[in-house]
Amino acid sequence: MTDATMTAPVKAKKKPAGRPSTLALLFNNTLATVGLVILALICLTALAAPLLPLPDPDVTAPANRLMPVFSDGHLLGTDHLGRDLLSRLIWGTRVSLAVGLSATVIAAFFGSLLGLVAGYAGGRVDTLIMRGIDMVMAFPYILLALAIVAVLGPGLLNALYAIALVNIPFFARNIRGITLGLSRREFVDAARLAGKSPPQILFIEILPNVLPVIVITMSTTVGWMVLETAGLSFLGLGAQPPQADLGSMLGEGRKILFTAPHVSIIPGLMIFALVMSINLLGDGIRDILDPRLRAGSLTRPVARTKVIRDPKDIPPPSLEPGVLDVRDMRTEFQIGGSVYKAVGGVDLHLKKGECIGIIGESGSGKSVTAMSVMGLVPTPPGRIVGGAAYLNGEDLFGASDKRVRDLRGGSVAYVFQDPLSTLHPLFTVGDQLIEAIQAHQPLSGSEAKEKAIELLSLVRIPNAPERLSAYPHELSGGMRQRVCIAMALANDANVLIADEPTTALDVTVQSQILTLMNGLRRERDAAILFITHDFGVVSALCDRVAVMYAGRIVETGVTAEVLANPQHPYTAKLIDCVPVLGQPERRTDAIEGRPPVVNNLPDGCAFADRCPRVQTACRVGLIELEMANETRGVSCLFPMNKELRDDQAS
Amino acid sequence: MTKHPEPVSGTLLSISDVERVFGGERKLFGGQTPAVHAVQSVSLDVRKGETLGVVGESGCGKSTLARLIVGLDRPTGGTIHFDGTDLSELAKADRRALARKVQYVFQDPVASLNPRKTIRTILEAPLKHLTELKSQGREQRLEELLEAVNLAPEFLERYPHEFSGGQAQRIGIARALAAGPELIVLDEPVSALDVSVQAQVLNLLDDLKDRFGLTYVFISHDLSVVESVSDRVAVMYFGRLAELGPARDVFAKPLHPYTDLLMRSAPAPGRHELLAEDASAELPDPYNPPLGCAFAARCAYKTDKCLAGKPSPSEATGGQADHFAACYHPLASA
Numbered sequence: 001m002t003d004a005t006m007t008a009p010v011k012a013k014k015k016p017a018g019r020p021s022t023l024a025l026l027f028n029n030t031l032a033t034v035g036l037v038i039l040a041l042i043c044l045t046a047l048a049a050p051l052l053p054l055p056d057p058d059v060t061a062p063a064n065r066l067m068p069v070f071s072d073g074h075l076l077g078t079d080h081l082g083r084d085l086l087s088r089l090i091w092g093t094r095v096s097l098a099v100g101l102s103a104t105v106i107a108a109f110f111g112s113l114l115g116l117v118a119g120y121a122g123g124r125v126d127t128l129i130m131r132g133i134d135m136v137m138a139f140p141y142i143l144l145a146l147a148i149v150a151v152l153g154p155g156l157l158n159a160l161y162a163i164a165l166v167n168i169p170f171f172a173r174n175i176r177g178i179t180l181g182l183s184r185r186e187f188v189d190a191a192r193l194a195g196k197s198p199p200q201i202l203f204i205e206i207l208p209n210v211l212p213v214i215v216i217t218m219s220t221t222v223g224w225m226v227l228e229t230a231g232l233s234f235l236g237l238g239a240q241p242p243q244a245d246l247g248s249m250l251g252e253g254r255k256i257l258f259t260a261p262h263v264s265i266i267p268g269l270m271i272f273a274l275v276m277s278i279n280l281l282g283d284g285i286r287d288i289l290d291p292r293l294r295a296g297s298l299t300r301p302v303a304r305t306k307v308i309r310d311p312k313d314i315p316p317p318s319l320e321p322g323v324l325d326v327r328d329m330r331t332e333f334q335i336g337g338s339v340y341k342a343v344g345g346v347d348l349h350l351k352k353g354e355c356i357g358i359i360g361e362s363g364s365g366k367s368v369t370a371m372s373v374m375g376l377v378p379t380p381p382g383r384i385v386g387g388a389a390y391l392n393g394e395d396l397f398g399a400s401d402k403r404v405r406d407l408r409g410g411s412v413a414y415v416f417q418d419p420l421s422t423l424h425p426l427f428t429v430g431d432q433l434i435e436a437i438q439a440h441q442p443l444s445g446s447e448a449k450e451k452a453i454e455l456l457s458l459v460r461i462p463n464a465p466e467r468l469s470a471y472p473h474e475l476s477g478g479m480r481q482r483v484c485i486a487m488a489l490a491n492d493a494n495v496l497i498a499d500e501p502t503t504a505l506d507v508t509v510q511s512q513i514l515t516l517m518n519g520l521r522r523e524r525d526a527a528i529l530f531i532t533h534d535f536g537v538v539s540a541l542c543d544r545v546a547v548m549y550a551g552r553i554v555e556t557g558v559t560a561e562v563l564a565n566p567q568h569p570y571t572a573k574l575i576d577c578v579p580v581l582g583q584p585e586r587r588t589d590a591i592e593g594r595p596p597v598v599n600n601l602p603d604g605c606a607f608a609d610r611c612p613r614v615q616t617a618c619r620v621g622l623i624e625l626e627m628a629n630e631t632r633g634v635s636c637l638f639p640m641n642k643e644l645r646d647d648q649a650s
Numbered sequence: 651m652t653k654h655p656e657p658v659s660g661t662l663l664s665i666s667d668v669e670r671v672f673g674g675e676r677k678l679f680g681g682q683t684p685a686v687h688a689v690q691s692v693s694l695d696v697r698k699g700e701t702l703g704v705v706g707e708s709g710c711g712k713s714t715l716a717r718l719i720v721g722l723d724r725p726t727g728g729t730i731h732f733d734g735t736d737l738s739e740l741a742k743a744d745r746r747a748l749a750r751k752v753q754y755v756f757q758d759p760v761a762s763l764n765p766r767k768t769i770r771t772i773l774e775a776p777l778k779h780l781t782e783l784k785s786q787g788r789e790q791r792l793e794e795l796l797e798a799v800n801l802a803p804e805f806l807e808r809y810p811h812e813f814s815g816g817q818a819q820r821i822g823i824a825r826a827l828a829a830g831p832e833l834i835v836l837d838e839p840v841s842a843l844d845v846s847v848q849a850q851v852l853n854l855l856d857d858l859k860d861r862f863g864l865t866y867v868f869i870s871h872d873l874s875v876v877e878s879v880s881d882r883v884a885v886m887y888f889g890r891l892a893e894l895g896p897a898r899d900v901f902a903k904p905l906h907p908y909t910d911l912l913m914r915s916a917p918a919p920g921r922h923e924l925l926a927e928d929a930s931a932e933l934p935d936p937y938n939p940p941l942g943c944a945f946a947a948r949c950a951y952k953t954d955k956c957l958a959g960k961p962s963p964s965e966a967t968g969g970q971a972d973h974f975a976a977c978y979h980p981l982a983s984a
């Protein structure tokens with residue numbers, strides 16, 4: 001069937017220039033690197049304590065008591081019993097670190113185990129475990145730790161148990177939430193159908209997906225644990241004299257804080273440095289491992305796509321009048337070291353009241369085309385690198401930010417695919433509509449409300465005045481999309497850009513929405529740029545259609561003409577593989593292979609590798625979209641149905 | 651036909667009067683949580699070697715039905731028999747025995763593959779747990795599976811995120827095939843794919859069915875896809891069967907007005923007219939279901955009879971003996 005899937009694509013080189021490695025990402029974060037360096041220094045020193053030429057930390061020398069810092073033989077001075085502070089500090093750090101880390105590991109192990117079981121089992125087991133956890137959390141943690149140590153008796157090991165126990169809920173709750181989400185995922189159902197038993201599913205399928213979260217939680221709690229150990233020791237419940245520990249050193253120094261401040265300040269500074277470095281590093285690790293943050297949520301995109309184009313090379317508007325005139329628009333994404341040419345020179349011309357469909361497979365650049373027009377492509381990583389978009393003769397890429405803001409939702413409005421994520425869940429439909437109106441028109445509250453009711457009736461929502469106070473989740477998918485269309489129409493838009501507005505809807509609802517949009521554009525004389533992957537939708541609504549492939553328009557023309565006589569082999573193939581109701585035998589033809597990735601487009605025609613009519617000439621140079629007449633054009637050296645086209649031309 | 655239909659020879663799966671209610675549990679302090687009937691009195695048979703298409707819009711209960719068939723969920727009423735044995739008994743007693751016979755292909759191909767496992771681990775799981783194969787036999791079976799779904803053997807060592815939707819769905823199909831099942835439930839297997847890839851996967855499914863003598867239950871919201879793959883079609887609306895019959899008859903001469911509405915709503919290349927349906931036409935409230943036919947509110951032919959009581963699934967019959975619709979005023983006779 002498809003030979004392209006039989007031959008695996010060239011395996012990407014390990015760590016290509018594209019995405020930086022985890023370690024490189026960590027070093028990119030200055031604060032985390034500082035934390036790492038400090039922590040590494042402290043740890044190494046603590047580990048090397050037996051090897052270092054240090055005096056015994058527990059040997060008292062009352063003659064040398066309370067020597068100041070930088071004294072001879074005692075770099076950091078001595079304490080009230082004449083013990084060397086540097087030695088005690090290093091040995092004490094060793095103890096604090098060991099206790100903090102072991103407490104973290106114990107808490108992480110038991111907490112995660114409880115969380116995993118509770119989240120996966122659900123029902124009664126979940127209730128039982130989580131209510132137990134709630135009870136532990138109901139006590140103030142230090143009080144609980146004190147109570148545990150009081151029962152077990154003071155001592156470093158008992159303090160460790162207490163701290164671990166107190167922190168179990170923290171892990172359990174975190175992990176339970178993640179597990180709960182994961183165990184409803186399809187791959188868990190799949191594992192169940194593959195015959196795996198519940199423990200196998202929990203520990204083989206779910207655990208690897210939870211592990212990053214456990215690591216993140218651990219890295220952010222170690223510092224806290226060190227602090228708590230110090231706290232218990234400070235109260236005399238942890239390390240027992242003469243053993244040194246940062247907390248107990250601080251506690252001993254407290255009594256002579258005014259006569260010999262260095263005795264308490266030095267361990268205090270060490271605790272500060274240790275916890276601070278752990279937290280900085282922990283935050284850095286979290287930023288890297290957390291998939292949401294890694295995907296770039298930390299780099300907030302600017303309000304408008306960056307435009308970097310040669311001022312001498314701005315194409316002039318077309319001669320014929322039109323509402324929206326896009327000329328040779330090019331948009332790129334810079335991700336890591338590679339440049340993805342998502343839109344590679346697109347021309348579009350919309351007249352008043354006209355509906356143009358852009359059709360293509362996923363990744364063909366149709367959505368980026370739509371978003372680029374009003375600068376809605378996120379920067380970074382996106383940027384517009386060439387061309388122009390004229391709205392009634394005004395160059396949108398050259399306009400000021402304020403002007404673009406006025407035009408967005410004003411003259412040019414968008415309708416997106418998923419109305420549930422487009423509408424704000426916490427505001428009523430009415431609030432959002434009124435806000436959209438008042439952002440562009442100086443209307444009073446009651447006037448705007450009236451207008452909102454009028455708009456809802458316009459999109460045929462029954463009981464419009466009542467629906468104003470409905471929240472988005474109270475409406476069905478079709479109703480929500482109607483609200484979105486009403487918002488788009490709020491300020492008499494000239495151009496409506498609809499990005500797959502019916503893809504998420506059921507067929508009967510889809511046909512309602514299409515009917516509505518078709519009626520509205522006739523009533524209001526608005527132009528529609530309609531993006532879809534469905535030829536059926538295109539033929540229902542669009543006057544003209546542009547077929548996109550790998551970021552370029554490969555064929556354009558009047559909808560009926562393109563559908564009846566496709567000239568580009570890609571268009572023909574694409575039409576052929578759509579199953580049509582009433583023609584069950586039709587589906588036979590599939591397009592072999594896959595579209596090229598736009599960071600590495602081949603020379604010549606991007607479709608050449610999949611084209612049954614390919615010739616050597618197809619693989620050289622740039623193949624332009626050649627217009628046969630005003631509306632019809634194809635970018636193919638050897639178009640199909642050529643004879644028919646000649647007939648039509650004559 | 652309201653009761654369990656007469657078993658037809660060659661029936662592989664027999665669903666009788668199945669019901670699945672969500673909610674309705676007792677609350678801590680008296681009263682009950684609101685209940686939703688996701689699937690209600692559905693009876694149908696799947697014959698050996700056929701493809702039964704199930705169509706309907708979101709919320710009609712088709713995915714719940716699919717989960718009931720593969721044993722991921724249990725019915726709250728009625729029974730499902732697979733080859734004579736009660737499926738929910740089997741699921742309780744021996745999950746793996748059921749998984750050997752009935753398998754499932756998921757809608758979202760990428761989400762159904764564990765992101766942290768290689769394709770080899772994913773495909774080996776059913777072989778390990780459901781078959782007696784030793785490691786050498788497994789290796790050979792892996793090769794056969796990949797060959798069957800047209801994937802290169804190199805893919806075995808890769809992770810799911812390295813695959814396109816179409817390739818991931820082939821892996822999902824290979825996993826379903828691994829233990830040699832008799833029945834595969836395909837829950838919207840192509841709706842997440844591009845049209846060009848959709849055709850590839852549909853052709854592959856056809857090919858595999860012939861090669862391994864499989865039986866399919868093919869669930870989709872896309873009528874044209876269902877028409878092109880199915881021998882028989884069940885149309886669902888609001889948790890119940892609206893129409894059931896041979897694919898050709900159902901699509902050529904629909905009996906139920908809902909089937910007709912679905913067909914007229916489906917956009918097709920080259921078709922220009924748009925259907926204007928009133929915007930108030932919506933699904934009924936599932937917490938407060940209507941007494942009569944659920945479609946009555948949207949139906950042009952409704953009478954008082956439709957509002958008063960629900961029609962039985964075999965209220966109307968078509969030209970063919972096995973073509974039924976739950977409608978008092980079927981279209982063909984009108």
